[in-house]
Amino acid sequence: MLWWATLWSAVFQLEYGLLVCMIAAMNSIIPLIFRLALVSLLSLLLPVVALAVNFAAGAKAPAGHQFKLYPYFYSADTKTDKDGNPAIRELGLKKYGVQIFNSYQTGDLNLSAIIPISRVEVAKFDAVDSGIGDIQLRLGYYLPVEWATFLPVLMVKIPFGNYDKNALVNVSDGQSDLVAELYFFKLVQPLSFDAVIKYAKRFRNHDNDFTPGNEFSAEGLLTWRLAEKIRFGPAINFVVGGENRREGKSVADSGLMRLAAGGELYYARIDRMIISLAAYQDLLTRNSNSGILVMSRFAIDF
Template sequence: MKSNRGIRTRCTAAAVFGVALCAPALATEGGGSIYPNGVENFLVGAMPPPGFYPLVYATSYHATELRDDRGNDIAAAIGGFKADVAGVIPRFIWVTDQKVLGGQLAVHAIVPLLNVDVRVGSNKNRNTGIGDINLAAALGYHVSPELHYVVALETNAPTGRYDRNDVASIGRNYWNIEPLIAISYIQSKGLNADLKLMYDYNFRNKDTDYKSGQELHADYALGWGMGNGWALGVSGYIYRQISDDKVGGVAVAGGNRGRAFAIGPSLRYQNDKGWMITAKYERQYEVRNRSSGGAFWIKTLIPL
C-alpha cells in the first residue's frame, strides 16, 4: 500500500449546480469537476416547445471519505475530512423559433448559488456565494413522439470566488468547454430511458499553473412510466478522467486520473400543463482519487 505521508490537500467546490467534490491533489485539481456529475435525470434529451423556461435545481451533498488511486479511504491519514455543500441553482432556457441544421435552437444560462463547508484535517472554512456561470447553445430534435435528443456546447466561466489556499473555494478558476449529446426515450406508460454523454476540456488555472485532465462522463436514468404522470426508477452517473493532470506543462506523477460510479432511486412527476419535478438520491461507488459520499437532487420546471 502506498504511504499517505506528505499528501497535499486542497479542496474546492465544483461550481456548477453546487456539488462539492473535494480530495487531496489527486484527479483533476482539487479532486473535483466543473460539471456536477449526476445532476440530470428523466427527460434530459427532450427539448420543450419554443418559449422561456425557468428551472430550479436544489442539492445537498455530504462526504466524509477520500479515496486514493487504489480506492482506499485516506481521510483518517490526513486528520479527518468532511464536505457539506448545499446549492440552489437557477437555470434559464430560451427555446427559439429558429431552426439550425434541422434542430430547434435553444440557449441557456446557469447561475449557481452555493454554500460550501469543508474540513480537511485542521484546515476548515465555509463560503457562500455565486459559483462558476454556465452558458450554452443547443439544438433539439424530435425523432418520434417517444425518441428525442439534444446536441449542445456548454462553456463554464471562472466567475466564482477562488483562493488557492482556501479549502472551500466556490469557483475553480479556469475555463472549461463541454460538448454533449443527450437522448431520451419516453413513454407515459412503459419504459423511460435517458442518457447525457459529455466530454470536458479543461483550461489552465493561471494561479497554480495546473491543467486538469480531460474527462468523459455520462448521467443516466432508467425507469417505468406509470401512466398517470409518474415515472419511477434509478439514476446516476459514470465518470472517467481520460488524460493526465499537468503542472507547468509536465504530467503529474501517476497521472492522477479519477473515476466514479453513482446510482440511486429516482422519481419524476409531470402534468399535462408542462410542470415537472424530479427527485433522487445518489450514492458514489468505485471512487478513485476523489471524495466519496451521497447527494440529494431536486429539479423543477415551471412553464411560463
C-alpha cells in the same frame, strides 16, 4: 431503512444549507500559515457536482422560456487514492446550493444559462467558502430524427465566481471548460430512457498554474410510469478523468474515476410545473470523494 433515513436527513440538511447560502456565510478566517500549508491538498478534494440526468432532460421543450431550480446537497467523509483505498477519512465535506437554470426554446434551437450559488465546507480543515460560482452558457440544437430525441449541446463554463489561490476552498474553479454533450430521450409507455454523454476539455487556472484533467462522463436513467405524470426508476452515473497538470507537468496517478448509482422520482401533476427528487450513492471511486448526492428539480414553463 438506513438508505431512506440517510436520504431524508440529507434533504433536511439541503433545505437548511440553501437558507444559509442565501442569507449568510462568507469565508471563515483561518490562520495564513495553515492556509498555505493545505491549499494544494484541498484543491484536489472539492467535488465537481455534476447534476445527474433527469427524466426527459433531452426531450424537446415547448417554445418559449423555461425556468428551473436545481437544489442539491453533496456529502462525503472519505477521499480515495489511485487504487480506490481510503486516503483521507472523516473529511466532513459538504457542498450544497442551487443551480439557477434559464432556457429559451425557438424552433429546434435551445439557448440556456446556468448560475450556481453554493456553499462548501471541509470540517476536517475548518475550511468554508460560499457565493456565486462559475457560469455556464449553453447552445443546443435538436437533430431531425423521428424515432427518438437527440440533442447535441455545446457548453462553455466561464470562471465568474471569486477565486483565491491562497484559500483552502473555493466555490469557483478559477478556470474555463469547453464541454460537448449529447442528450438522448426515448419514451415507449410505460417505460422511458434518458442518457447523456459528455466530454469536457478543461483549461489552465492561471492563478495557481493548475490544469484539471479532461473528463468523460456517461449517465443513464430508466423510468416506469407509476401513475399519470408520476414516474420512478433507477439511474447510473460514470465519470473518468485524465491526469492533472501543475506548472505544465503531468501529476502522476492523479486521474479520477467515479461510479454512482441511484434513482429518481418524477411528479408533474401541477399545471406547468415539474418536480423531481433524485439521490445517488458513490459506489466506486479513484482519486475522488466517496459520498452521497441528493438533488431536486423544479421546472416552470412560461
